[in-house]
Amino acid sequence: MSEKISNKNDLRYNDAGNVHMDFHGATNTTIEFIIKKYGIKIMDDIFFKVGKEVYKDLRENIKKGNIKMLAEHWDHFFGRENSEYKIELDKDQVVLTVKKCRAYEHVKKIAGFVSPNFCDQTIKTNQALSEGTEYVIDTKILGEASCQQIIRKKYDT
Amino acid sequence: MIPSDHFTRFYNEVFKFLEGQGEEHLKEYWLEISKNQEKHTLELFKSKGLQGMYEYWDHIREEENCDMDLELNDERLQLKMNVCPSLSKVLDNDAEPMKRYCDHCAGWIGPIIDKVGYHLVYDVIDRKKPQCVVNIFKDKKEAIKQEKKAKLLMGWPSKKK
Numbered sequence: 001m002s003e004k005i006s007n008k009n010d011l012r013y014n015d016a017g018n019v020h021m022d023f024h025g026a027t028n029t030t031i032e033f034i035i036k037k038y039g040i041k042i043m044d045d046i047f048f049k050v051g052k053e054v055y056k057d058l059r060e061n062i063k064k065g066n067i068k069m070l071a072e073h074w075d076h077f078f079g080r081e082n083s084e085y086k087i088e089l090d091k092d093q094v095v096l097t098v099k100k101c102r103a104y105e106h107v108k109k110i111a112g113f114v115s116p117n118f119c120d121q122t123i124k125t126n127q128a129l130s131e132g133t134e135y136v137i138d139t140k141i142l143g144e145a146s147c148q149q150i151i152r153k154k155y156d157t
Numbered sequence: 158m159i160p161s162d163h164f165t166r167f168y169n170e171v172f173k174f175l176e177g178q179g180e181e182h183l184k185e186y187w188l189e190i191s192k193n194q195e196k197h198t199l200e201l202f203k204s205k206g207l208q209g210m211y212e213y214w215d216h217i218r219e220e221e222n223c224d225m226d227l228e229l230n231d232e233r234l235q236l237k238m239n240v241c242p243s244l245s246k247v248l249d250n251d252a253e254p255m256k257r258y259c260d261h262c263a264g265w266i267g268p269i270i271d272k273v274g275y276h277l278v279y280d281v282i283d284r285k286k287p288q289c290v291v292n293i294f295k296d297k298k299e300a301i302k303q304e305k306k307a308k309l310l311m312g313w314p315s316k317k318k
Contacts, residue, residue, distance in 0.1 A: 012251065015162035017222040021196065023164035029193040033186060038178075046170050050159060053252035054166045077160035103158050110196065121159045121167075147249055 005068070005075045005089060012057035019080050022110065024103040027029075031115045043117065044124050051128025063133045067094050067151050070129070070137075074149070093152040104145035119147065165243045172255040184314040187264030194265055195272075202273045207234045210275075210293060234293045241287035248287065260282050260311060266291075267313030274301035280307035 034043045052059060061069040071087055071094045079083045084100040090129055090135050126137035126149060137151045159167050173257045173277040189307060201209040211229045214236055218225045226238035243262075247254045263279040278292040278300050294300040304310055 013246075013249075015160070018220050019222045020164075020217075021161050022220075023161040025196075026190060026193060027159065027164060027167065029189060030168075032185075033172065037185075042174065046167075046174055049170045049252065050167055054163065054170070054250060057249035075236055077158070077162060081158075081161065091305060101158065103161070111181045111193075125159060 005071050005087060010069065011073055011076060012055075014076070015080065021081065021106045022100065024107050025110050027103075027113055027121065028107045028113075028115050028118055031117050031120070035115075035117055040117065040120075043120065047121055047124035048128040049130075050121075051125040052131070055125070059129050059133070061132060062135055062151070065134070067092075067135060070094060070151055073110075093150065096149040098132055098145075098147050098149075101145040101147065108145075122147065122149065163246075165246045166250050166252065168261070169247045169250065169255050170252065172258060172261065173253070176255060176257070183260075184264065187261055188268060188298065188314055191265040191268045195223060197270060198269055199272065202216070202269065202275075204318040206273075207231075207295070210234050220221065234296050234300065235305070238287070238289045238291070241289065244287040248285075257284060263311035263313045264287070265313075267311075267316055271315070277313075278307060279311040279313075280302040281309045281311050283309060 031043060034046065058069060058073055061067075068089065071089045074094075074096045075087055078096075078098065081102045083095060083102045084096055085098045088095040104114060104118065107118065110144040119139070122133075124140050128149065130137045133149050134153055136154050137149060140148045140150075142148055161250075168251055171186070172183065175186050180197070199211055200211055203209075203210065211227060211234055214225070214227055214234075217223065218227065222242050223238065224295060226235075226237040226239065228235040228237070232292070247258050259281045259297050263277070263281075267277050267279070276297050280292075281288045282289055289313045292300070
């Protein structure tokens with residue numbers, strides 16, 4: 001049975017106010033620039049740093065087994081960007097299904113081109129968040145602007 | 158997804174990597190961002206001049222939640238950033254802030270202002286504080302006068318002398 005998501009006030013970064021979606025365009029430009037000039041490993045390393053250092057608090061919570069914090073983070077920020085998504089929260093697992101990712105759609109609209117590596121920001125940051133914990137975060141791309149992200153205990157079937 | 162709310166913290170990580178590669182790497186990246194920003198600014202700035210710049214930053218002021226005063230007259234646009242949300246987020250961060258984070262702003266704005274024939278004077282004041290004063294002049298002589306008053310004047314790639 002799914003639990004309810006609450007307590008977003010506990011988030012380390014709890015942004016409010018307006019949302020500047022054009023930043024996703026700059027992320028898209030950055031991904032293309034870094035990969036072209038330095039290679040994909042460097043881009044992945046930067047995403048790993050974001051996952052481990054910027055989101056240190058989120059990672060510490062995952063380490064302690066508090067995966068509800070990640071559900072709250074997802075709910076807060078996908079909600080702020082008006083994405084279409086669903087979160088199913090259980091004791092040892094959280095499933096985020098994004099039907100329409102507004103970040104992806106916005107980049108397509110303003111730049112006309114979305115980097116084939118655009119979703120690496122999600123895949124790699126998720127990997128970094130769970131590395132060294134009892135959990136794993138799998139990110140599956142379901143189609144354009146759509147994905148599923150699952151945090152679950154390692155070795156669970 | 159790295160939320161748009163957290164872009165500046167991602168940006169900070171990119172800057173730290175590029176700074177480690179050398180100054181030219183940072184400048185090349187700022188120019189790339191500048192080209193990206195041209196999509197949102199160049200035609201507006203070319204067609205409406207200072208008024209177009211006012212409109213752009215007025216929109217940014219609201220969308221990026223800036224505490225910023227804008228003052229426009231026939232000769233100059235002034236942006237007085239009282240609390241910069243970009244540097245504020247980088248400082249409120251579990252990752253280490255890049256010490257020259259502020260430099261990127263002149264790094265992307267400067268080349269665009271040069272392209273449209275205006276004169277940018279970017280006073281960061283203090284890189285540790287989320288505040289700055291930006292003046293954009295029609296007249297180069299006025300810009301040079303203003304430069305002399307700046308506390309911490311920023312340059313950018315291929316800045317006109």
